[in-house]
Amino acid sequence: MTTTVPGTTETAALGEVSGIHPPHVPLTGGSLPRGTVWMVLVCGWLFAGAFFALLWAADITTTFSLVGTVFFGTVLFDIVLYVISRIVEGARRAKDRLVTSLVSTAFVIALLPLVSLIWTVVLGGLARLDVAFFTQSMRNIVGEGGGALHAIIGTLLITLAAAIISVPIGLLTSIYLVEYGRGPFARAITFLVDVMTGIPSIVAGLFVFALFALIAGPAVRNGFMGAVALSVLMIPVVVRSSEEILRLVPNELREASYALGVPKWLTILKIVLPTSLAGIVTGVMLAIARVIGETAPLLLVTGFTFSMNYNLFDDRMMTLPVFVYTQYTQAAGVSAQASIDRAWTAALTLIVIMLVLNLAGRLIAKIFAPKRGL
Amino acid sequence: MTTKATVRIGDRVFSTTTVVAGAVILATLAAVAIFLVIQSIPALVAGEGELPNDSANFWQYVGPLVFGTIWAAFLALLFATPLSIGIALFISHYAPRRVAQTLGYVIDLLAAVPSVVFGLWGIVVLAPLVQPLYQWLGDNLGWIPLFAGPISGTGRTILTAAMVLAVMVIPIMTAICREVFLQAPRLHEEAALALGATRWEMIRMSVLPFARSGIVSAVMLGLGRALGETFAVAMVLSPAFVVKLALLQAQNPNTIAANIALQFPEATGVSVNALVASGLVLFVVTLLVNVLARWIISRRAAFSGADA
Numbered sequence: 216m217t218t219t220v221p222g223t224t225e226t227a228a229l230g231e232v233s234g235i236h237p238p239h240v241p242l243t244g245g246s247l248p249r250g251t252v253w254m255v256l257v258c259g260w261l262f263a264g265a266f267f268a269l270l271w272a273a274d275i276t277t278t279f280s281l282v283g284t285v286f287f288g289t290v291l292f293d294i295v296l297y298v299i300s301r302i303v304e305g306a307r308r309a310k311d312r313l314v315t316s317l318v319s320t321a322f323v324i325a326l327l328p329l330v331s332l333i334w335t336v337v338l339g340g341l342a343r344l345d346v347a348f349f350t351q352s353m354r355n356i357v358g359e360g361g362g363a364l365h366a367i368i369g370t371l372l373i374t375l376a377a378a379i380i381s382v383p384i385g386l387l388t389s390i391y392l393v394e395y396g397r398g399p400f401a402r403a404i405t406f407l408v409d410v411m412t413g414i415p416s417i418v419a420g421l422f423v424f425a426l427f428a429l430i431a432g433p434a435v436r437n438g439f440m441g442a443v444a445l446s447v448l449m450i451p452v453v454v455r456s457s458e459e460i461l462r463l464v465p466n467e468l469r470e471a472s473y474a475l476g477v478p479k480w481l482t483i484l485k486i487v488l489p490t491s492l493a494g495i496v497t498g499v500m501l502a503i504a505r506v507i508g509e510t511a512p513l514l515l516v517t518g519f520t521f522s523m524n525y526n527l528f529d530d531r532m533m534t535l536p537v538f539v540y541t542q543y544t545q546a547a548g549v550s551a552q553a554s555i556d557r558a559w560t561a562a563l564t565l566i567v568i569m570l571v572l573n574l575a576g577r578l579i580a581k582i583f584a585p586k587r588g589l
Numbered sequence: 590m591t592t593k594a595t596v597r598i599g600d601r602v603f604s605t606t607t608v609v610a611g612a613v614i615l616a617t618l619a620a621v622a623i624f625l626v627i628q629s630i631p632a633l634v635a636g637e638g639e640l641p642n643d644s645a646n647f648w649q650y651v652g653p654l655v656f657g658t659i660w661a662a663f664l665a666l667l668f669a670t671p672l673s674i675g676i677a678l679f680i681s682h683y684a685p686r687r688v689a690q691t692l693g694y695v696i697d698l699l700a701a702v703p704s705v706v707f708g709l710w711g712i713v714v715l716a717p718l719v720q721p722l723y724q725w726l727g728d729n730l731g732w733i734p735l736f737a738g739p740i741s742g743t744g745r746t747i748l749t750a751a752m753v754l755a756v757m758v759i760p761i762m763t764a765i766c767r768e769v770f771l772q773a774p775r776l777h778e779e780a781a782l783a784l785g786a787t788r789w790e791m792i793r794m795s796v797l798p799f800a801r802s803g804i805v806s807a808v809m810l811g812l813g814r815a816l817g818e819t820f821a822v823a824m825v826l827s828p829a830f831v832v833k834l835a836l837l838q839a840q841n842p843n844t845i846a847a848n849i850a851l852q853f854p855e856a857t858g859v860s861v862n863a864l865v866a867s868g869l870v871l872f873v874v875t876l877l878v879n880v881l882a883r884w885i886i887s888r889r890a891a892f893s894g895a896d897a
Binding site: 320321322336383385387392394395401409450478514543544 | 597599600602603604606607608609610611613614615617618620621624625627628671672674675676678679680683684692694695696697698699701702703704705706707708709710712713714715718756759763787788789790792810813814816817818819820824846849850853854861864865868869871872875876878879880882883887
């Protein structure tokens, strides 16, 4: 009774007493040898690859489907691993392994479109990645040649105008929310800003159309309208990001400033804003990245054109997303391929711009991040 | 004796400016509603023969579009919800700590791709890729009404559009789920593990119950995005003015947003008002969905400090 018996001996003893002889009941339970997971995964891929290679060889499919291989191979891996684990390790561990592999599969599935998309865009975009593309407009271009300079200029001008409208409004609102806002008005703003982030971009476009149609008639189209539409989408993003950053500024800094007799508005301008400048810049860049790829509102209110237009307030303006759309949908006839190539190159340009904005924003945030607390 | 603090003119001006900026936002939201209503009225009162698609009145015109919008968004969420929860769990609880943040960025990159590029990718890559699968589904499971033929030869069906939509809403849903999963009380997790739970049992017992309302609001926000997404659908779908559930046919119900984008450049007269009015319907629907989602989030914010 008082002796501590090691587990295995006890089991053996129990077995002898009751007269049953269980072959072997280890306390730790069976477990798959190390590396099984990876082996099963590779086998799954190889098997699926062989299957699709056979389909290819038998002329059922025209190309070898890499995506199909990875997808079905991974699914196969999930099933096989569950079965093996269920046999060797029991139901609980098997379920755990199943979920682990499913969760990883979900991640892989999400990566597939990203990789496929970037691959396609880069491959398709290389065809027209030349000097002419960035130095010419589409004026008087029929068939091959031409470029997207008018669209690039349009995108830059409209996005810049949108930023000029939305950054002051957004930043001031976030200052209000953090420094002054109390009571129902501030709560209403916070709530509605959140709701505003969910406005469909096409509704923003329709709103601007409805607004300007009342003022200048339904046929009016210009770059400024596009900028207003983008601002509607951009302001809430700016508010949310700068609000978050302003809240990070330690209160001790503000109190030190007040103690020296500095008025509140100067404290905000000279202490709070400089401290959080990097974060605000990051937020603005991410907000720009979010609206620069918007197509729907721009197609509605700025229209499209084939010529250069530097004037935001007069006549239609081309933008990169709309350029992609029109070049692809209007591709027809002998020179359809030239048009599609231009669409891909414009898409590549757009993605590169957005990637650069995103990465630069995050880099700035990382390098100049304010130190939390004191 | 106390002296009243002097009100500085600079303070006054500055604080008023910030209040005005806040009010501008409220005014903008109100203006969106008001101007859309004003421009919608001609379509709302239009009689037979004035509206596109030979509709007797506006509701008959917008009905199929509302159906298409909700049906496409629902299908997209069907794909996106399990995937997003899986990805979020992978990043928050499965991936090694050091790479987790980087993986989060990679998923965020999906959000950085413009919708028009997604549309292009949907037509050129995804539709031909899934078409053989559709053909197979139609041949072998055609007796299920969802997969009924004739199967689209291009693959540009509502199912493909829903897949593209799913890819587009995954980033926002993942971001919210991830945040909620990371907030799950650490002590609950450790207690579960200490009692001998496997990782999945720990997640089921301590993370998921905690995160339920967060997941719901993530789904709602994803729904808001999917409802309003324009070009992914406009480019991928081959639309028709129909109401049907079949997933794989060449004639698909169009969505409100895509319909506006396709029709607007050529529309004149009452047709424009009809499009604006359909936009108003979309605005109201997404507004309701978003308000509901935000309300759920704000309700749960009260108890999110459980670990403290």
